[in-house]
Amino acid sequence: MRLPFIHKINPISACSCRRRDLSGQTPRGPLLQKGGARGRFWMRCRTRPTIYRRFTVKSLRVKNGHSGKLTKALQGIRKDKGSLVQNMKVWLPVLAVVLLPVCSALVSHYHRWLIHFYRHRFLSWLRTCLTGISGxxxxxxxxxxxxxxxxxxxxxxxxxxxxxxxxxxxxxxxxxxxxxxxxxxxxxxxxxxxxxxxxxxxxxxxxxxxxxxxxxxxxxxxxxxxxxxxxxxxxxxxxxxxxxxxxxxxxxxxxxxxxxxxxxxxxxxxxxxxxxxxxxxxxxxxxxxxxxxxxxxxxxxxxxxxxxxxxxxxxxxxxxxxxxxxxxxxxxxxxxxxxxxxxxxxxxxxxxx
Ligand SMILES: C[S@@+](CC[C@H](N)C(=O)[O-])C[C@H]1O[C@@H](n2cnc3c(N)ncnc32)[C@H](O)[C@@H]1O
The missing domain is CATH 3.40.50.150 (Vaccinia Virus protein VP39)
Known part of the structure; x- marks a missing residue:
């Protein structure tokens, strides 16, 4: 399911963020630890309560538990992910077009050497590792x-x-x-x-x-x-x-x-x-x-x-x-x-x- 960008569910305040630990429990105490936050976040928009999304944040430093900064940080994560995927979509075909002929030329030029290396070096090394007996x-x-x-x-x-x-x-x-x-x-x-x-x-x-x-x-x-x-x-x-x-x-x-x-x-x-x-x-x-x-x-x-x-x-x-x-x-x-x-x-x- 496509997640909406965070800027669409502004404004978010501290009380609309609930942290859940990995067992799914909502821990008591402050919503955000001072100096940083980790775990799953459930975000709800005050003005549009139907938009209710979950984010997993591995490591997020939020100074003083400030919700604005949290919003900004999460926005950054979402945007970064989005731009990476976009870039990959453009670059993968280009890389494939460039690398495929280079790789196939290398393989066809060195295939005898590769087969020789595989048979005589790699398999020998593998046998030695598995049996402890040298070639x-x-x-x-x-x-x-x-x-x-x-x-x-x-x-x-x-x-x-x-x-x-x-x-x-x-x-x-x-x-x-x-x-x-x-x-x-x-x-x-x-x-x-x-x-x-x-x-x-x-x-x-x-x-x-x-x-x-x-x-x-x-x-x-x-x-x-x-x-x-x-x-x-x-x-x-x-x-x-x-x-x-x-x-x-x-x-x-x-x-x-x-x-x-x-x-x-x-x-x-x-x-x-x-x-x-x-x-x-x-x-x-x-x-x-x-x-x-x-x-x-x-x-x-x-x-x-x-x-x-x-x-x-x-x-x-x-x-x-x-x-x-x-x-x-x-x-x-x-x-x-x-x-x-x-x-x-x-x-x-x-x-x-
Ligand atoms: C490819 S084998 C030699 C095979 C040998 N020429 C034959 O025909 O059976 C290379 C051997 O040289 C040894 N070796 C590598 N550098 C050496 C060195 N500087 N002095 C003596 N032995 C060395 C390695 O331990 C290895 O056993």
Whole structure:
């Protein structure tokens, strides 16, 4: 039912306002509390007693319980509501006309990415929230049940199957894995560092290609994930003489390599700690600790993500690095482009590309 505007039922005096509390009772005492009023108001016009309306006021400050001010305040509320509804009526169709094509263009351009995000990130996050079991643990259970233990290739293909069918727990996958394999085969490193172990997929890929005297040090900032990934590597048949898992933030673990682990330099570094936000910071840390020297090769994963933009522009301008880009697709998402950047450390102050 349409309510009349308050100015039509003027004049209102204090005695025509009755406050009712939420149970519908009319409380005794003054009609309006000094300093403010709350609740339902029944308003009646003295001159036209038939107009009798109810208003719900959540918070209304009325000085000294003055009825004139109450009338004014309620008028304001009614008018505000009216103008808001009027404005919405005009603006909603305009907004719809403008936003609909923009939204549909965005969805059609990014639909593959959206589906990928929904399948591999959102559902994974939801499962973790509901079960308290991480994606890495779920993948490990699947590998434990379905792979041939002691065979790295079998563990890798079982992980591929899991990531393809259920949820993606690696940022590498088969296509980027081929690039990683080819760089490891070319460099033949003795000391290798991986940043961001995750489920252990790329750690297994690297470790299975190392020569007997080589060793992979793999850093994972989350100790729970590091534990699962270490188990995964053992299931793949890799030995602790071939790899060492180090849990903790790189700001604490990287400075320990020289004094505690006796590592002088890394021949090959794989930066795979997420979407590239920490690539530059961790690379600077390695430089600062003197763990890179002439000929050290760094392969940075997922560099087409926005988080890696600063890293890319910095290393491509840095004369100490010779850089090359490996285009590829996102893991298990053939239609989504991704890329890896390979850097070769030149002499300090040496010529770049
Ligand atoms: C996408 S996963 C890596 C997956 C791994 N490359 C693989 O192929 O299985 C990223 C991992 O990096 C870890 N991480 C993120 N930032 C890190 C950092 N600065 N140092 C070490 N680990 C990091 C995260 O906890 C996460 O487990």
């Amino acid at each position: 890495e643990e779920r993948a490990f259970r699947y590998v434990l049940m379905n792979s041939t233990h002691g065979k790295p290739e079998s563990v890798l293909s079982t992980l591929d199957e899991w990531c393809c069918k259920y949820e993606c727990v690696t940022d590498t996958g088969p296509e980027k894995g081929q690039i990683l394999d080819s760089v490891v085969r070319r460099v033949v490193p003795v000391s290798v560092l991986q940043l961001g172990m995750g489920c252990g997929y790329s750690a297994i890929r690297i470790a299975r290609l190392l020569t007997p005297r080589a060793k992979l040090y793999t850093l994972e900032q989350d100790p729970r994930i590091a534990e699962v990934a270490e188990e995964m590597m053992l299931v793949a048949g890799l030995k602790h003489t071939q790899f060492q898992v180090i849990a903790g933030p790189p700001t604490e673990t990287i400075p320990r390599f020289k004094p505690s682990l006796g590592v002088e330099r890394f021949d090959f570094v794989f930066l795979s700690q997420g979407q590239g936000e920490n690539h530059l910071r961790d690379l600077c840390l390695l430089e600062k600790e003197g763990l890179l020297s002439e000929g050290s090769v760094i392969l940075a994963n997922s560099v087409t993500h926005a988080g890696a933009a600063g890293f890319l522009s910095s290393v491509r301008r840095d004369p100490r690095y010779h850089t090359s880009f490996h285009p590829c697709s996102a893991p298990y998402g053939k239609d989504i482009t991704d890329g890896m950047e390979e850097l070769v450390f030149q002499k300090e102050g040496g010529g770049g590309n």
